[in-house]
Amino acid sequence: METLNYLLDGFGVALAPHNLMFALLGAFLGTLIGALPGLGPANGVAILIPLAFTLGLRPETALIMLTAVYAGAMYGGRISSILLNIPGDEPAMMTCLDGYPMAQKGKAAEALAISAVASFMGSLIATIGLILLAPLLARFALTFGAAEYFALFVLAFATLGGITGKNPVKTIMAAAIGLMIATVGIDNTGVQRYTFGVLELYEGVDFIITIVGLFAISELLFFIEARAGGGKSEIVINKLKLSWKEIVAILPTSFRGGVLGFIAGVLPGAGASLGSFISYTLEKKVLGRKGYFGEGDPRGVAAPEAGNNGASSGALVPMLTLGVPGSGTTAVLLALLISLNITPGPLMFTQNADIVWGVIAALLIGNFLLLLLNIPLVGIFVKLLSVPPMYLLPIVTMVAFVGIYSISNSAFDLYFMVAFGVGGYFLRKLEIPLVPIILGLLLGPEMEKNLRHALDIADGDWTVLWNSGLAIGLWSVAILGLILPYLVGPMLRRRMKAGTETRD
Amino acid sequence: MALNDRLFGVLMLVLAVAYGWGTTQFPEPFGGAEAVGPETFPKLLAVVLALTSLYLIVKPDPDNAWPPGRTWLELVIAVVVLVAYTLLLQPLGFVIATTLAVGTLCWRMGAAPLRAYLTGLVSGVVVFLLFTYALDLPLPWGVLSVLEAD
Numbered sequence: 151m152e153t154l155n156y157l158l159d160g161f162g163v164a165l166a167p168h169n170l171m172f173a174l175l176g177a178f179l180g181t182l183i184g185a186l187p188g189l190g191p192a193n194g195v196a197i198l199i200p201l202a203f204t205l206g207l208r209p210e211t212a213l214i215m216l217t218a219v220y221a222g223a224m225y226g227g228r229i230s231s232i233l234l235n236i237p238g239d240e241p242a243m244m245t246c247l248d249g250y251p252m253a254q255k256g257k258a259a260e261a262l263a264i265s266a267v268a269s270f271m272g273s274l275i276a277t278i279g280l281i282l283l284a285p286l287l288a289r290f291a292l293t294f295g296a297a298e299y300f301a302l303f304v305l306a307f308a309t310l311g312g313i314t315g316k317n318p319v320k321t322i323m324a325a326a327i328g329l330m331i332a333t334v335g336i337d338n339t340g341v342q343r344y345t346f347g348v349l350e351l352y353e354g355v356d357f358i359i360t361i362v363g364l365f366a367i368s369e370l371l372f373f374i375e376a377r378a379g380g381g382k383s384e385i386v387i388n389k390l391k392l393s394w395k396e397i398v399a400i401l402p403t404s405f406r407g408g409v410l411g412f413i414a415g416v417l418p419g420a421g422a423s424l425g426s427f428i429s430y431t432l433e434k435k436v437l438g439r440k441g442y443f444g445e446g447d448p449r450g451v452a453a454p455e456a457g458n459n460g461a462s463s464g465a466l467v468p469m470l471t472l473g474v475p476g477s478g479t480t481a482v483l484l485a486l487l488i489s490l491n492i493t494p495g496p497l498m499f500t501q502n503a504d505i506v507w508g509v510i511a512a513l514l515i516g517n518f519l520l521l522l523l524n525i526p527l528v529g530i531f532v533k534l535l536s537v538p539p540m541y542l543l544p545i546v547t548m549v550a551f552v553g554i555y556s557i558s559n560s561a562f563d564l565y566f567m568v569a570f571g572v573g574g575y576f577l578r579k580l581e582i583p584l585v586p587i588i589l590g591l592l593l594g595p596e597m598e599k600n601l602r603h604a605l606d607i608a609d610g611d612w613t614v615l616w617n618s619g620l621a622i623g624l625w626s627v628a629i630l631g632l633i634l635p636y637l638v639g640p641m642l643r644r645r646m647k648a649g650t651e652t653r654d
Numbered sequence: 655m656a657l658n659d660r661l662f663g664v665l666m667l668v669l670a671v672a673y674g675w676g677t678t679q680f681p682e683p684f685g686g687a688e689a690v691g692p693e694t695f696p697k698l699l700a701v702v703l704a705l706t707s708l709y710l711i712v713k714p715d716p717d718n719a720w721p722p723g724r725t726w727l728e729l730v731i732a733v734v735v736l737v738a739y740t741l742l743l744q745p746l747g748f749v750i751a752t753t754l755a756v757g758t759l760c761w762r763m764g765a766a767p768l769r770a771y772l773t774g775l776v777s778g779v780v781v782f783l784l785f786t787y788a789l790d791l792p793l794p795w796g797v798l799s800v801l802e803a804d
Binding site (some may be wrong): 205316317320322323326327329337341344370377538543544545548551564565568571572575580581598605610 | 658694732739752755762763778791793
């Protein structure tokens with residue numbers, strides 16, 4: 151009941167006219183970002199953060215807008231999967247399997263509409279799951295002490311690569327690099343660390359600059375290297391002919407996909423890609439011979455789309471309740487929270503209840519907005535697919551420059567951003583994942599604070615870190631998170647690959 | 655060959671050692687040393703980075719192909735453009751610097767020169783007007799400041 155009251159208050163926040171306006175703007179921009187070639191969701195949200203700042207938006211408005219962007223990007227990713235057989239982002243990979251065949255049969259509009267409905271269902275189910283689960287988890291998290299938090303952060307890093315991740319050692323390495331960058335500056339006892347007397351470093355390395363540099367600038371360099379400047383020829387889609395019966399036919403599939411996706415999103419180490427994979431595979435099993443998967447079955451479009459949207463809402467659960475994001479985009483959202491001076495974690499549910507519930511209500515509203523946007527406006531988004539990256543990426547880079555410049559008016563920050571971009575290019579070449587670096591940078595101060603707390607209380611006795619049942623549990627999951635990729639990872643990766651390659 | 659990972663491993667090992675050594679250089683915190691000082695966490699990180707670097711040196715992944723020489727040149731040009739953009743943003747002003755930077759990038763990525771610089775000019779003017787008038791966030795006028803009203 152308490153939850154319901156909070157949620158109603160949340161709707162009060164989310165339905166305020168200017169918040170609603172920014173939610174709509176965010177949903178539109180998000181779909182745009184998802185649809186445009188070469189602009190992943192994490193990248194897009196990162197570029198928009200400085201802009202949200204410079205606009206002087208209130209915390210809840212900024213968060214509502216960027217959550218809508220996040221939700222929208224997941225919708226947008228499917229468009230190129232269906233029309234071009236090129237996934238807009240990794241989780242949209244499975245949508246290619248039946249989406250592209252549908253498009254080839256002249257049913258592109260139907261495939262797009264079905265995927266919009268399935269995405270809506272997936273997000274809706276997962277948002278309801280979030281509303282039910284998040285307060286419980288937040289209350290549970292209040293029992294965490296410093297040692298448990300330290301273990302939780304280790305767990306977050308250990309599982310970040312995901313079960314399907316290639317090389318967990320590289321994930322840990324990246325996390326260490328990120329945490330090291332976080333130690334630059336004056337620490338909370340007033341000691342200067344690694345500042346080398348440079349004034350700009352006293353306050354530490356700004357993570358927004360790092361994120362924008364690592365993502366946006368390195369993306370530009372990757373496009374230059376791939377020489378993928380040319381645009382795709384414009385695509386004409388057929389007129390939509392979809393009956394209620396066809397929509398109703400995909401609802402059970404969407405429901406199952408949404409639930410599975412949500413679970414995959416909440417669990418550490420699973421994530422949206424696995425969510426859509428599991429949903430698709432299960433649906434194939436459930437329907438058996440009744441389906442014609444891989445040849446343009448509408449349910450083959452609905453299942454992975456519901457799965458990946460369910461997972462992306464599910465991923466907000468650990469981010470909001472524990473302050474520990476499980477994906478790149480939620481990490482970027484965490485960056486926004488921290489820079490708005492909101493401490494993420496269980497206390498947020500009591501201290502900033504209006505913001506948290508406002509955002510959750512905005513997710514629900516955003517979903518309806520996205521469904522409304524996506525069915526009639528899909529033509530516009532389809533046109534965007536043919537925007538050539540050779541014009542798009544320079545402009546996006548410029549917007550990133552303007553965003554960073556308008557925060558601080560400092561050239562130093564811009565040089566820093568370019569340097570991080572070059573660094574990001576080399577790291578990506580070496581397959582060192584960037585997300586753990588970002589997460590290390592974000593969680594570093596909290597992680598160190600909790601370590602110090604735990605050790606101070608125990609008078610420097612390190613065993614305190616695994617002294618409670620809960621802490622031992624967290625450490626065990628962390629260790630599993632590092633071992634499982636070696637055991638089941640190759641098998642899962644092979645299956646996902648086999649699943650997507652049978653088509654070609 | 656798996657040279658990249660090995661090389662990176664060695665680099666990171668050097669970083670880990672330097673970073674670890676750095677912890678010994680911190681001034682003692684006000685009020686004397688405690689069980690956990692400013693150096694505890696960094697020391698832990700140095701150990702983690704050193705261990706993972708060693709792993710990478712011993713068990714490197716296969717290399718990804720590096721771009722051919724000409725592409726390197728393009729990449730260097732792009733980075734130079736970005737640095738020059740930062741350098742010229744104040745003195746030349748936002749619109750001119752953007753026209754040059756975005757234009758050059760579009761051109762190097764394969765657009766026809768005229769269309770490339772036109773894209774730069776249009777995007778620069780649009781963003782400038784949007785920021786200065788709609789959002790009230792002044793961007794530098796630079797040499798165009800003669801046009802600035804009052």
